Amino acid sequence: MWLFDRDLWTEVFHTLGKNMFRTFLTMLGVIFAMIILILLLGSSNGMSNGFDKVFAGTASNSLFVWGQSTSEPYKGFERGRRIRYKIEDAEILKREIPEIEVLAPRIELGSHRSVVTVYRNGQTSGSSVYGDYPEIDNITKKRLVEGRFLNKTDIEHSKKVCVIGEETYKLLFDKGEEAIGEDIRINGVFFSVVGIYKPNNNINIDGENAVFIPFTTFQKAFNSGDRMGWMAIAVEPNTKVPVVESKIKDILKNKYDIHPDDQRAIGSFDMSEIFNNISAFTNVLKGFSFFVGIFTLLAGVIAISNILLITVKERTKEIGVRRALGATPKVVRRQIVVEAIVLTAFAGLIGFAISVGILAILDSLWGSGEDFPFVKPMVSIPQFVISFILMVGLSLLIGMIPANKAVKVRPIEALREE
Amino acid sequence: MIEIKDLHKSYRMGSNSLHVLKGINFKAEDGELVAIMGSSGSGKSTLLNILGMLDVADSGEYTLDDVPIKDLSETKAAQYRNKFLGFIFQSFNLINYKSALENVALPLYYQKVGRKERQEKALSYLEKVGLKEWATHLPSELSGGQKQRVAIARAMAAEPKVLLADEPTGALDSTTSYEVMDLIQKINDEGNTILVVTHEEDIAHMCKRIVHLKDGVIVEDKKIEQVRAQQYV
Numbered sequence: 001m002w003l004f005d006r007d008l009w010t011e012v013f014h015t016l017g018k019n020m021f022r023t024f025l026t027m028l029g030v031i032f033a034m035i036i037l038i039l040l041l042g043s044s045n046g047m048s049n050g051f052d053k054v055f056a057g058t059a060s061n062s063l064f065v066w067g068q069s070t071s072e073p074y075k076g077f078e079r080g081r082r083i084r085y086k087i088e089d090a091e092i093l094k095r096e097i098p099e100i101e102v103l104a105p106r107i108e109l110g111s112h113r114s115v116v117t118v119y120r121n122g123q124t125s126g127s128s129v130y131g132d133y134p135e136i137d138n139i140t141k142k143r144l145v146e147g148r149f150l151n152k153t154d155i156e157h158s159k160k161v162c163v164i165g166e167e168t169y170k171l172l173f174d175k176g177e178e179a180i181g182e183d184i185r186i187n188g189v190f191f192s193v194v195g196i197y198k199p200n201n202n203i204n205i206d207g208e209n210a211v212f213i214p215f216t217t218f219q220k221a222f223n224s225g226d227r228m229g230w231m232a233i234a235v236e237p238n239t240k241v242p243v244v245e246s247k248i249k250d251i252l253k254n255k256y257d258i259h260p261d262d263q264r265a266i267g268s269f270d271m272s273e274i275f276n277n278i279s280a281f282t283n284v285l286k287g288f289s290f291f292v293g294i295f296t297l298l299a300g301v302i303a304i305s306n307i308l309l310i311t312v313k314e315r316t317k318e319i320g321v322r323r324a325l326g327a328t329p330k331v332v333r334r335q336i337v338v339e340a341i342v343l344t345a346f347a348g349l350i351g352f353a354i355s356v357g358i359l360a361i362l363d364s365l366w367g368s369g370e371d372f373p374f375v376k377p378m379v380s381i382p383q384f385v386i387s388f389i390l391m392v393g394l395s396l397l398i399g400m401i402p403a404n405k406a407v408k409v410r411p412i413e414a415l416r417e418e
Numbered sequence: 419m420i421e422i423k424d425l426h427k428s429y430r431m432g433s434n435s436l437h438v439l440k441g442i443n444f445k446a447e448d449g450e451l452v453a454i455m456g457s458s459g460s461g462k463s464t465l466l467n468i469l470g471m472l473d474v475a476d477s478g479e480y481t482l483d484d485v486p487i488k489d490l491s492e493t494k495a496a497q498y499r500n501k502f503l504g505f506i507f508q509s510f511n512l513i514n515y516k517s518a519l520e521n522v523a524l525p526l527y528y529q530k531v532g533r534k535e536r537q538e539k540a541l542s543y544l545e546k547v548g549l550k551e552w553a554t555h556l557p558s559e560l561s562g563g564q565k566q567r568v569a570i571a572r573a574m575a576a577e578p579k580v581l582l583a584d585e586p587t588g589a590l591d592s593t594t595s596y597e598v599m600d601l602i603q604k605i606n607d608e609g610n611t612i613l614v615v616t617h618e619e620d621i622a623h624m625c626k627r628i629v630h631l632k633d634g635v636i637v638e639d640k641k642i643e644q645v646r647a648q649q650y651v
Contacts, residue, residue: 007527018515321511326500326528328493412472
């Protein structure tokens with residue numbers, strides 16, 4: 001096996017080491033190519049990770065449905081009728097559409113995005129107040145800084161507990177003050193704080209200053225009856241969100257006598273659409289990086305092949321002597337090809353080391369992803385392995401050009417005395 | 419050892435063809451030391467190239483150690499060269515980035531001789547040509563005579579049937595030339611068959627037989643009284 005032929009390697013390194021400077025210059029092309037490839041890949045990975053971080057905690061296969069006003073008259077109803085859902089709708093939808101994995105009904109105090117004054121010991125905060133089911137946590141995950149989120153027991157016993165946002169905490173409590181177990185007052189009702197959450201990075205459905213209380217508590221405390229504000233729905237992994245979305249709308253339109261063509265009456269937001277767009281974007285970015293990188297690599301490998309061609313020309317005499325001494329064409333060819341591979345692989349590794357270093361620096365400078373989506377810019381091991389195999393494969397193919405040229409050297413011509 | 423019958427070779431030079439060898443018949447026995455003489459253009463180098471399997475004859479027969487040399491693939495030719503022949507060139511043709519020892523060991527490498535054995539063998543041949551202490555030196559650090567002695571050691575390393583020397587003293591002054599011829603004579607004394615191409619009379623007379631080539635044919639083939647080179651050294 002030639003791979004373990006020590007003499008071959010000695011020959012190769014001898015030849016390459018004989019002219020270090022030229023060898024280095026030759027490798028430069030591949031070093032740069034590898035740097036470019038890895039930096040591009042790493043950066044697009046960083047971008048992709050950055051987006052992932054932005055959407056961390058939000059289920060990608062989810063949608064939100066709320067009521068708006070009708071835009072078409074239907075069955076004797078005039079247009080402009082406000083659609084108000086009932087809590088039973090949640091049960092109906094879950095029953096009728098098996099693809100729904102999680103359905104979390106929510107109700108909001110006041111109109112949408114309006115604020116309610118929350119009191120505590122003379123401090124106040126204008127917050128959004130939501131009545132929620134614990135299931136909402138499966139769709140938009142709250143990053144809890146302290147305490148816990150609402151749970152089943154809270155719902156069953158309509159406990160007067162609440163989870164507040166960090167912003168709310170800052171307004172209602174002094175810095176460092178213990179909030180868990182403390183009471184806050186909303187519309188004259190006291191709620192005990194059980195958790196404090198930090199908003200998710202960039203996707204923010206609930207607002208930064210918000211108070212979450214159990215849905216059942218909300219119904220009793222604020223007398224909301226069977227009303228329901230909106231629904232957060234997660235669909236099963238293999239189901240397309242738009243399919244479920246239209247099923248939901250059909251059922252709701254039927255129930256609330258909405259004109260089938262009314263586009264405005266039911267408000268909805270498909271989370272997966274954003275995810276798909278973004279992952280399409282990052283995939284294109286990755287593909288582009290790979291494309292550019294591979295062609296740069298190709299150029300680098302061709303440069304190596306070029307230098308080897310020159311080397312072969314310079315070594316015509318030497319190759320002739322070797323042939324006269326009994327080197328078979330196979331041996332000659334193999335040596336040149338191995339030289340090409342060694343040069344490329346070595347250069348590739350140098351380039352890889354440099355680019356990983358640069359990525360590490362980029363990571364420590366901007367990798368936190370606070371300002372723009374750029375988190376952990378690094379290449380994955382499969383990406384590296386694929387690039388490396390491609391590179392060596394290319395060098396093998398392109399190394400054949402000088403190798404065949406070397407084989408064509410006829411000993412008699414090489415040895416002809418001038 | 420070597421037998422050639424009615425060897426023809428012509429080169430195409432543009433539109434006209436140059437008939438270089440016009441029917442050579444030649445035989446060399448085991449242990450002979452033959453000088454092949456002739457002015458430039460007589461075809462002596464072509465003959466040597468064909469004998470060395472570096473070139474192919476147009477017609478005729480060539481037998482080396484009872485093996486017909488005919489229609490060889492490049493690979494086979496390389497193997498035969500390695501097994502049967504040792505080359506000594508006018509300009510030494512040492513590989514300049516390899517030490518004397520590595521140069522001598524090279525044919526053994528192509529014979530797939532193990533590294534250790536190769537080194538030992540190469541060193542013993544270097545010793546034979548009196549350059550053991552120069553084993554680690556590069557060709558550039560050696561004098562012309564030393565280089566040719568390394569080349570001779572290299573040619574012998576693979577223990578070939580025949581040594582082919584193409585103007586082995588052509589690039590050397592006369593004292594060094596005699597030293598090299600002395601070495602060649604000693605190697606011949608041990609029973610090795612050697613063919614020396616030369617155009618120098620004194621060198622030719624240090625062989626045991628002189629073959630004169632002229633215009634592609636052998637005009638003279640005679641055994642001679644060998645002049646020992648030792649006395650001039």
